[in-house]
Amino acid sequence: MKKAFLFPGQGSQYVGMGKELASQFKEAKHVFFEVDDALGEKLSALMFEGDIEELTLTKNAQPAIMAVSIATVRVMISKGLDLKAIELFAGHSLGEYSALCASEVISLRDTAIILRKRGNAMQKAVPEGRGSMVAVLGMNSENVSELLITSKCDRHLVQVANDNDPSQVVISGEKKEVEKFSNFLKQKNAKRIINLPVSAPFHSPLMEPAALKMEEEIKRLNFSNPIVPVMHNVDLSVLEKTEGYIDKLVKQICGTVRWRESLIKMATEFDVKSFFEIGPGKVLAGTVKRTIPESNILSVSQGLQIDEALEILNE
Numbered sequence: 001m002k003k004a005f006l007f008p009g010q011g012s013q014y015v016g017m018g019k020e021l022a023s024q025f026k027e028a029k030h031v032f033f034e035v036d037d038a039l040g041e042k043l044s045a046l047m048f049e050g051d052i053e054e055l056t057l058t059k060n061a062q063p064a065i066m067a068v069s070i071a072t073v074r075v076m077i078s079k080g081l082d083l084k085a086i087e088l089f090a091g092h093s094l095g096e097y098s099a100l101c102a103s104e105v106i107s108l109r110d111t112a113i114i115l116r117k118r119g120n121a122m123q124k125a126v127p128e129g130r131g132s133m134v135a136v137l138g139m140n141s142e143n144v145s146e147l148l149i150t151s152k153c154d155r156h157l158v159q160v161a162n163d164n165d166p167s168q169v170v171i172s173g174e175k176k177e178v179e180k181f182s183n184f185l186k187q188k189n190a191k192r193i194i195n196l197p198v199s200a201p202f203h204s205p206l207m208e209p210a211a212l213k214m215e216e217e218i219k220r221l222n223f224s225n226p227i228v229p230v231m232h233n234v235d236l237s238v239l240e241k242t243e244g245y246i247d248k249l250v251k252q253i254c255g256t257v258r259w260r261e262s263l264i265k266m267a268t269e270f271d272v273k274s275f276f277e278i279g280p281g282k283v284l285a286g287t288v289k290r291t292i293p294e295s296n297i298l299s300v301s302q303g304l305q306i307d308e309a310l311e312i313l314n315e
Helices: 019-024 026-039 043-049 052-056 058-078 095-102 108-124 141-151 175-187 205-218 245-254 259-268 283-291 303-313
Strands: 002-007 088-091 131-137 158-165 168-174 192-195 272-278 296-300
Touching: 002 058, 002 095, 019 026, 019 043, 019 058, 019 303, 026 043, 026 058, 026 108, 043 052, 043 058, 052 058, 058 095, 058 108, 058 272, 058 303, 088 095, 088 259, 095 108, 095 245, 108 205, 131 175, 141 158, 141 168, 141 175, 158 175, 158 259, 158 283, 168 175, 168 205, 175 192, 205 245, 259 272, 259 283, 272 283, 272 303, 283 296, 296 303
Parallel strands: 002 088, 002 272, 272 296
Antiparallel strands: 131 168, 131 192, 158 168
């Protein structure tokens, strides 16, 4: 039975995440220490017992979520996991960086630093209050994309940001244009429209300044060939060598996160039957259940969950 590791993105953070791992396993404690050292601050203190509003800031949430994911992987390895037994890695937006770090494409130190820079660049790309993101429930990506064309909204100012699962799509862009399109979707019987508490319109054309900034930064990274192939958000490609990573990661900033399609491709073309969400929260588990209902999914970020996952992986 083939298996895949999935790494969560922004929105999965919560105060206290990683604290149990750090107290129980030296491997996890070392990960948090290395991330703190790379950033020159005690991000771990914010994660373990800080303020949720500060933790949710893009510049903090991105490296923090990654740190918990990598700490979980390192603990699993210490308990006997052979990463080469995993068919594929994939990450949702920033989770793609966690996947690359777990597959030893980018060092942990470099991953923490690049995610801090990515968070800052995305935050600064659009003036505060100009952009917004909303979740559309009860419609799939094709529905929303077709309605965007017929709505006569400006597709340079609003687009599908996340295709999460068959019943959840996120749109992003300039605030007034997002509101206009949201009202149009309500008229077309969208089940529910939810304004997301984010500080910038991620994965929209308005992120172009961030993409240009990050292209310079990503080019400075040292890439190694992956231990486990990583599937990319922007085009569902699976790269097994370093060539192409820069282009994928730059395009990802403005491009749609094609998560639903990624899950389907893993299940149909790679015959993945068991998925493991590696990191805080259970957001990705929900998308798997709604997209590939016949598959198995386990969320893993604490000691007992790690033991349960290893039992399944060792079957």
